[in-house]
Amino acid sequence: MAAQTQKPAPLERAAQGVPIIEIEGLGKTFAIDTGPVVALESVDLTIRKGEFVSFVGPSGCGKSTLLNMVAGLLPASGGQAMLNGDVIEEPSRKVGFMFQTAVLLPWRTVEQNVLMPAEVFGTKNEATRQKARKVLEAVGLGDFTDAYPRQLSGGMQQRVSLARTLTYEPDVLLMDEPFGALDEFTREAMNLELMRITQAAGITVLFVTHNISEAVFMADRVVIMTPRPGKVSGVIDIDFPRPRVIEQMQSQKFTDLIFQVRGILGHGQDNSS
Numbered sequence: 001m002a003a004q005t006q007k008p009a010p011l012e013r014a015a016q017g018v019p020i021i022e023i024e025g026l027g028k029t030f031a032i033d034t035g036p037v038v039a040l041e042s043v044d045l046t047i048r049k050g051e052f053v054s055f056v057g058p059s060g061c062g063k064s065t066l067l068n069m070v071a072g073l074l075p076a077s078g079g080q081a082m083l084n085g086d087v088i089e090e091p092s093r094k095v096g097f098m099f100q101t102a103v104l105l106p107w108r109t110v111e112q113n114v115l116m117p118a119e120v121f122g123t124k125n126e127a128t129r130q131k132a133r134k135v136l137e138a139v140g141l142g143d144f145t146d147a148y149p150r151q152l153s154g155g156m157q158q159r160v161s162l163a164r165t166l167t168y169e170p171d172v173l174l175m176d177e178p179f180g181a182l183d184e185f186t187r188e189a190m191n192l193e194l195m196r197i198t199q200a201a202g203i204t205v206l207f208v209t210h211n212i213s214e215a216v217f218m219a220d221r222v223v224i225m226t227p228r229p230g231k232v233s234g235v236i237d238i239d240f241p242r243p244r245v246i247e248q249m250q251s252q253k254f255t256d257l258i259f260q261v262r263g264i265l266g267h268g269q270d271n272s273s
């Protein structure tokens with residue numbers, strides 16, 4: 001159902017290596033009753049325009065904390081994160097965020113949900129309406145603009161959420177286990193669609209997942225994080241050609257990469273215990 005009249009022009013990932021997000025010595029410590037929790041310690045990372053970067057690591061290694069800080073939702077305890085050279089201090093319209101659950105308003109139709117931010121920002125007009133319809137078409141929901149969330153499957157609801165984010169043409173898309181609640185088939189389809197759409201639009205993606213295969217399959221680079229304290233233990237380049245196809249997952253190279261990630265994860269855990 002997705003609009004596929006023309007194949008998107010191949011867009012080079014990580015165009016010219018221009019940095020879009022620069023993270024320098026970033027740290028976050030939460031003060032709780034039992035004492036300080038170091039959620040993130042001295043993270044250094046540069047992400048280039050158009051890059052797709054996956055973050056993997058066990059529960060509690062600071063993945064969500066890192067994303068929340070890049071989103072401008074959490075202040076740093078140390079160091080800084082920058083977007084296009086500016087220190088991130090508050091949420092930016094250039095940065096879209098997608099969570100595990102769709103967070104749709106049940107009394108609004110699909111299109112009305114997608115147009116919600118435009119209403120909040122006072123930018124709803126014919127152009128945003130058209131853009132919303134175009135994006136809904138692209139995520140395969142062109143025939144469901146007037147449906148209500150309760151009439152949609154979980155996968156379709158996440159598509160609405162994705163469409164809502166894409167309508168505002170973010171430069172950066174932060175995704176925290178966005179398809180984690182979906183079944184395997186829907187998740188795979190959504191992953192392929194996400195890669196297609198973000199690659200065509202040149203969107204930089206930071207993608208948190210617990211699934212190592214998914215992390216490797218989707219990304220240009222996989223950032224491996226380990227807990228106590230949360231830190232980056234390794235970064236692996238994934239040089240499979242794009243567009244990615246499921247068959248790549250059956251290659252020896254893919255298996256080797258998975259082992260490489262597992263190796264770093266295991267090593268990081270050993271070090272911290």
Ligand SMILES: Nc1ncnc2c1ncn2[C@@H]1O[C@H](COP(=O)(O)OP(=O)(O)OP(=O)(O)O)[C@@H](O)[C@H]1O
Pocket residue numbers: 030031032037038039057058059060061062063064065066230
């Ligand atoms: N608001 C908070 N107050 C206190 N501690 C927090 C807060 N948010 C996160 N933490 C702690 O910081 C650490 C990192 O949490 P975070 O949610 O970033 O990890 P995660 O890797 O995203 O985990 P998961 O994969 O389970 O979502 C954990 O020890 C967590 O308990």
